[in-house]
Amino acid sequence: MSEQVDVVVLGLGVGGEHVAGTLAENGLNVVGIEGRLVGGECPYYACVPTKMIVRAADLLAETRRVDGMAGHAEVTPDWAPVAARIRDEATDDWNDQVAVDRLVGKGVTFVRGWGRLAGPGRVEVDGTVYEANRGVVIGTGSAPFVPPIDGIEGTPYWTNRDAVQVKELPESMIVLGGGPVGLELTQGFARFGVRVTIVEMAERLLHNEEPESGELAARILESEGVDVRVGSGARSVRHDGERFTVTLADGSDVSAERLLVAVGRYCDLGAIGVDAVGLDPSAKFVEVDDHLRAGDGLWAVGDVAGHGAFTHMAMYQGDIVIRDVLGQDGPAADYRALPRVTFMDPEIGGVGLTEAQARDAGLAVRTGSTQVPSTSRGWIHKAGNDGFIKLVADTDQGVLVGATSAGPTGGEVLGALAVAVHGRVPVEQLKHMIYAYPTIHRGIGDALREL
Numbered sequence: 001m002s003e004q005v006d007v008v009v010l011g012l013g014v015g016g017e018h019v020a021g022t023l024a025e026n027g028l029n030v031v032g033i034e035g036r037l038v039g040g041e042c043p044y045y046a047c048v049p050t051k052m053i054v055r056a057a058d059l060l061a062e063t064r065r066v067d068g069m070a071g072h073a074e075v076t077p078d079w080a081p082v083a084a085r086i087r088d089e090a091t092d093d094w095n096d097q098v099a100v101d102r103l104v105g106k107g108v109t110f111v112r113g114w115g116r117l118a119g120p121g122r123v124e125v126d127g128t129v130y131e132a133n134r135g136v137v138i139g140t141g142s143a144p145f146v147p148p149i150d151g152i153e154g155t156p157y158w159t160n161r162d163a164v165q166v167k168e169l170p171e172s173m174i175v176l177g178g179g180p181v182g183l184e185l186t187q188g189f190a191r192f193g194v195r196v197t198i199v200e201m202a203e204r205l206l207h208n209e210e211p212e213s214g215e216l217a218a219r220i221l222e223s224e225g226v227d228v229r230v231g232s233g234a235r236s237v238r239h240d241g242e243r244f245t246v247t248l249a250d251g252s253d254v255s256a257e258r259l260l261v262a263v264g265r266y267c268d269l270g271a272i273g274v275d276a277v278g279l280d281p282s283a284k285f286v287e288v289d290d291h292l293r294a295g296d297g298l299w300a301v302g303d304v305a306g307h308g309a310f311t312h313m314a315m316y317q318g319d320i321v322i323r324d325v326l327g328q329d330g331p332a333a334d335y336r337a338l339p340r341v342t343f344m345d346p347e348i349g350g351v352g353l354t355e356a357q358a359r360d361a362g363l364a365v366r367t368g369s370t371q372v373p374s375t376s377r378g379w380i381h382k383a384g385n386d387g388f389i390k391l392v393a394d395t396d397q398g399v400l401v402g403a404t405s406a407g408p409t410g411g412e413v414l415g416a417l418a419v420a421v422h423g424r425v426p427v428e429q430l431k432h433m434i435y436a437y438p439t440i441h442r443g444i445g446d447a448l449r450e451l
């Protein structure tokens with residue numbers, strides 16, 4: 001059986017749901033296909049539940065900071081309200097009926113199933129082929145990557161999808177991977193009393209960010225009792241029915257009740273049949289141009305497009321695809337000022353290039369930095385004031401090309417820096433701006449004086 005439509009959106013995660021809904025609101029006949037849950041990873045297994053864990057863990061940490069600052073407080077961590085909030089408020093017990101209704105309300109024809117490309121402009125799902133006269137949008141996202149570590153297969157390891165569903169916390173946990181997923185969940189679980197060992201094979205945590213970011217994250221986690229192992233990946237995994245033992249590349253063993261694998265994501269392009277439209281099924285991502293076009297009448301958005309796995313990226317790219325499908329003019333994708341925030345405490349945000357990336361790109365680099373505790377607001381804040389602001393300037397152009405903001409509100413302070421990088425605001429102009437006193441973002445002014 002085949003059906004003629006205007007657009008098929010394959011995968012209704014953050015990006016696909018946005019594209020499908022908006023195109024339907026613009027009068028197109030849109031079919032949206034989703035195999036799991038409309039909304040994708042972010043609301044059910046990723047951003048939202050993990051930020052609920054972070055929020056609860058931060059409340060515990062703030063309460064523990066009362067002594068010496070505002071009296072005396074004792075807190076008894078209880079995971080039950082966190083698990084209930086994730087189940088009841090965030091995910092409707094992993095039921096997407098509300099999201100499906102919202103999408104259908106916008107005019108999308110919703111199909112539950114696992115679709116596959118069946119040729120240019122054609123997508124097959126459960127025996128029906130949808131023929132799209134305007135085009136197909138691939139928004140199939142990514143899945144947790146589980147590396148082929150000796151012995152891991154068949155063990156009851158967790159990924160983020162399991163970790164956000166736990167009703168009772170384990171006594172101990174090994175976390176493989178010191179990226180954002182590993183850090184947010186390590187600190188979240190540790191603050192609830194779980195003994196966590198985090199294992200990162202690179203020389204430092206958050207190794208794609210500034211070295212200062214990884215060093216700060218390690219120092220904070222260690223101060224909270226986390227065993228931080230960097231510079232040695234997992235060589236083998238054993239599970240004896242009760243506990244995991246992970247042998248690291250340096251020969252040492254770590255052991256715990258649970259193992260969380262958080263070593264990145266992967267896209268299975270073979271599973272969505274990209275070869276049927278002439279693309280390489282073994283590629284890591286769908287290759288796209290600056291309008292997210294992957295071919296004639298073919299677009300990709302979000303994680304699968306390979307420019308960064310963030311919800312704001314999927315939404316940003318979704319807007320470009322929507323304009324392109326509707327034949328509207330608009331700017332091409334510009335990733336210079338991509339912001340990213342790891343929501344541990346302190347929040348560690350970055351935008352644009354790190355110092356090393358800027359130097360590798362051959363730019364004339366100068367950096368300036370300031371420590372949050374030495375800003376007026378950071379000093380007043382006292383307990384929990386760790387953090388820094390680092391600016392990376394291209395001295396030939398006289399603009400910032402990157403920045404890092406770590407601190408109690410590091411992700412919020414990053415907003416000002418993202419505007420500066422995005423808008424190519426001259427450093428001289430930034431130096432002569434008024435920064436409110438006493439804010440943490442006033443530290444930007446201090447860091448600028450070093451440029």
Ligand SMILES: Cc1cc2nc3c(=O)[nH]c(=O)nc-3n(C[C@H](O)[C@H](O)[C@H](O)COP(=O)(O)OP(=O)(O)OC[C@H]3O[C@@H](n4cnc5c(N)ncnc54)[C@H](O)[C@@H]3O)c2cc1C
Nearest residue numbers: 011013014015035040041046047115141302303309310311
């Ligand atoms: C633990 C964790 C925390 C995160 N926290 C943040 C955060 O704080 N901020 C942030 O910006 N980003 C965060 N992210 C990243 C964010 O979740 C992703 O970048 C975002 O979900 C990507 O959206 P997407 O639309 O590309 O894909 P997804 O959300 O992955 O959605 C793709 C959808 O396509 C469906 N699908 C796949 N194949 C098919 C098929 N063949 N047929 C039908 N349907 C299919 C899938 O079932 C899925 O629902 C986090 C990620 C993780 C893992």
Ligand SMILES: NC(=O)c1ccc[n+]([C@@H]2O[C@H](COP(=O)([O-])OP(=O)(O)OC[C@H]3O[C@@H](n4cnc5c(N)ncnc54)[C@H](O)[C@@H]3O)[C@@H](O)[C@H]2O)c1
Nearest residue numbers: 177178179180181182199200201233234262263264309341
């Ligand atoms: N706050 C946010 O915006 C947020 C939060 C979580 C995730 N995300 C997105 O999701 C993506 C995935 O996050 P992630 O943290 O899983 O991946 P990641 O790629 O950012 O980090 C994974 C880490 O695991 C390490 N690693 C790989 N193999 C290993 C091994 N065998 N043993 C030990 N360490 C190993 C890598 O060196 C790397 O540092 C990120 O790229 C990010 O875009 C965003």
